[in-house]
Amino acid sequence: MQVRDVLVSAPGKAILHGEHAVVHGKVALAVSLNLRTYLCLKATTGGNLCVNLPNIDTFLSWDLSELKHVIPPVSGRRDELKLLDPDLVRRLREFVGVTNGNLNTSQMATLSFLYLYLSVFGSGELPSLTVSVWSELPTGAGLGSSAAYSVCLAAALLCASGAISSPLNDWDHTARWCQEELELINSWAFQGEMIIHGNPSGVDNAVGTWGGMLRFLAGKIIPLSRVPLLRILLTNTKVPRSTKVLVSRVKDKINKFPSIMAPVLDSVDAISCTCEKVLSEMTSEPITGEHYNALEELFDINQHHLNVMGVGHPALDTLCRVTLAKGLHSKLTGAGGGGCGITLLRPETSSAVVQATVQDLKDCGFDCWETSIGGPGVQQHAPVSVKEEILEVLNRD
Numbered sequence: 001m002q003v004r005d006v007l008v009s010a011p012g013k014a015i016l017h018g019e020h021a022v023v024h025g026k027v028a029l030a031v032s033l034n035l036r037t038y039l040c041l042k043a044t045t046g047g048n049l050c051v052n053l054p055n056i057d058t059f060l061s062w063d064l065s066e067l068k069h070v071i072p073p074v075s076g077r078r079d080e081l082k083l084l085d086p087d088l089v090r091r092l093r094e095f096v097g098v099t100n101g102n103l104n105t106s107q108m109a110t111l112s113f114l115y116l117y118l119s120v121f122g123s124g125e126l127p128s129l130t131v132s133v134w135s136e137l138p139t140g141a142g143l144g145s146s147a148a149y150s151v152c153l154a155a156a157l158l159c160a161s162g163a164i165s166s167p168l169n170d171w172d173h174t175a176r177w178c179q180e181e182l183e184l185i186n187s188w189a190f191q192g193e194m195i196i197h198g199n200p201s202g203v204d205n206a207v208g209t210w211g212g213m214l215r216f217l218a219g220k221i222i223p224l225s226r227v228p229l230l231r232i233l234l235t236n237t238k239v240p241r242s243t244k245v246l247v248s249r250v251k252d253k254i255n256k257f258p259s260i261m262a263p264v265l266d267s268v269d270a271i272s273c274t275c276e277k278v279l280s281e282m283t284s285e286p287i288t289g290e291h292y293n294a295l296e297e298l299f300d301i302n303q304h305h306l307n308v309m310g311v312g313h314p315a316l317d318t319l320c321r322v323t324l325a326k327g328l329h330s331k332l333t334g335a336g337g338g339g340c341g342i343t344l345l346r347p348e349t350s351s352a353v354v355q356a357t358v359q360d361l362k363d364c365g366f367d368c369w370e371t372s373i374g375g376p377g378v379q380q381h382a383p384v385s386v387k388e389e390i391l392e393v394l395n396r397d
């Protein structure tokens, strides 16, 4: 079977408010970053499936004739994309050599890739191809690298198979899919996230698919089109962590102390709703210091709640303390337990203060950079629209 070559990218995200609570049916506010994951899919003729994941040092190849035996006998096209096919997951775990226990970084990425590949192509002839992925995002640090990876996989595989169109014209450098096709990409990306996270809310893959700022509640996605331009400082504490482990830790705590944790989750929900109201006011009336005071206080309160949920870390405490010494307010973003935090910069925060803060954070051993937000969702690219150094990595054998 011959498939078309595809080059796609999807953004990472920062959660302003609602991480973890969103897994339990509460509101989250999330925004895309201008840091992206790129995926290049190339048709080949060798009868192999190859995957190159240089960010996580994973380079694998399988014979298609072996891979064919992994497909469950009654596997067909599945329209219900909210659940994984347990038979296919079990067979794949055996195939990649994990029978129990938590998957490591490479196994998670491999399993979600093979799951999506076999789900998209399994009912027909398996195509010979090479998939290479490179990301500007730190892996496993709370910026949605897993979702950007899953969104890219879903878009590229669906596009290569012809299940969705190839929106790129000869004269465009980048192009986006129509709403219906984006919904399909998003639901397949959710499957990839389910393999990596266990129990994802779906907020990360929604941001990776649509980009911009979103309000997310129980699978319902509302794009927030009228939002003020926010200046955010991103800090990576470089403390490794796994979203899957942290999500299950919060679940255990909720099960152990339901009457204690329920009000915490309700309060996070109220924080997201209050933040959304403040952001909306900032677009409809002159922005005042009071708006920023409110946003800062919401960061502080939420950070305390996340500590109560058990997803804090001493390195994140250090981030909050160091930034507060410069009058800036921070919270963790994503699953916590290490990884990244966000710091709100006020319009009047001078570049001298930003530079001094960045230096103090670097002195703690952290990576730190001011970032712009609101990058576009998943896109198809002509190679000319992708930076040369990224293309070079994607095309390396």
Ligand SMILES: Nc1ncnc2c1ncn2[C@@H]1O[C@H](COP(=O)(O)OP(=O)(O)O)[C@@H](O)[C@H]1O
Pocket (backbone or CB within 6 Å): 037, 053, 054, 055, 056, 104, 105, 106, 107, 108, 109, 110, 133, 134, 135, 138, 139, 140, 141, 142, 143, 144, 145, 146, 147, 149, 196, 197, 241, 242, 243, 244, 334, 335
């Ligand atoms: N660029 C990438 N290449 C391969 N796998 C990736 C990449 N980015 C993310 N992943 C997969 O996603 C996992 C990290 O997911 P997760 O723990 O949810 O952290 P994050 O906050 O970055 O989403 C990695 O262990 C890996 O399996």
Ligand SMILES: C[C@@](O)(CCOP(=O)(O)O)CC(=O)O
Pocket (backbone or CB within 6 Å): 018, 019, 020, 021, 022, 023, 141, 142, 143, 144, 145, 146, 197, 199, 200, 201, 202, 203, 204, 243, 247, 333, 334, 335, 336
């Ligand atoms: C903790 C959570 O709310 C966000 C996880 O984000 P990340 O994988 O840490 O980037 C989980 C989820 O929403 O699925």
Ligand SMILES: [Mg+2]
Pocket (backbone or CB within 6 Å): 144, 145, 146, 147, 197, 204, 243
């Ligand atoms: Mg993730």
